[in-house]
Amino acid sequence: MIEAGKRTLYIRAMTAALSKSDIAKLVKSTADFCTANGLRFTDSRQHVLEIVAGAKKPMGAYDILEALGKFIDDPKPPTAYRAIEFLMEQGLVHRIESLNAYVLCDTDHRHAGSQFMVCDSCGTVIEAHLCELPQDLESHVKKQGFHLKKWDAELHGTCRNCTIDS
Numbered sequence: 001m002i003e004a005g006k007r008t009l010y011i012r013a014m015t016a017a018l019s020k021s022d023i024a025k026l027v028k029s030t031a032d033f034c035t036a037n038g039l040r041f042t043d044s045r046q047h048v049l050e051i052v053a054g055a056k057k058p059m060g061a062y063d064i065l066e067a068l069g070k071f072i073d074d075p076k077p078p079t080a081y082r083a084i085e086f087l088m089e090q091g092l093v094h095r096i097e098s099l100n101a102y103v104l105c106d107t108d109h110r111h112a113g114s115q116f117m118v119c120d121s122c123g124t125v126i127e128a129h130l131c132e133l134p135q136d137l138e139s140h141v142k143k144q145g146f147h148l149k150k151w152d153a154e155l156h157g158t159c160r161n162c163t164i165d166s
């Protein structure tokens, strides 16, 4: 499903929660994508997408489950987890390992690598996605005969706002 495109770098602060109309557009395009690819876009998958897209900060699974309760009566953890899992497989949602939380992918192209700048002060996450491995790293990987599947990375530091504040 994930295809590396040309080298592209898009950056957007992911703390900017999507507006209602942008979420509606995202839901529509995701529904179309699922139809075209024979995937089921269930209610819980849609609601979890809306929840993550409307969040100002990366959301933990428990918070997503709690928010899902506004849409579905007494949702069970596996319902939330399966929906998150599906959205991750489709590249719509990313997991930030060091925060144990999820964010909306900020691009509409499928990318093989995800790099996240995580602000340790305010929790802002900014996504960059280099679709091609930087050359220095690529030569190391080749030298080791390593078979690379994805090149996700989390970069820690402070965002622009927090750097100015301190």
Ligand SMILES: [Zn+2]
Residues within 6 Å of the ligand: 094, 104, 105, 106, 107, 111, 114, 127, 129
């Ligand atoms: Zn992404």
Ligand SMILES: [Zn+2]
Residues within 6 Å of the ligand: 119, 120, 121, 122, 123, 124, 158, 159, 160, 161, 162, 163
């Ligand atoms: Zn910050």
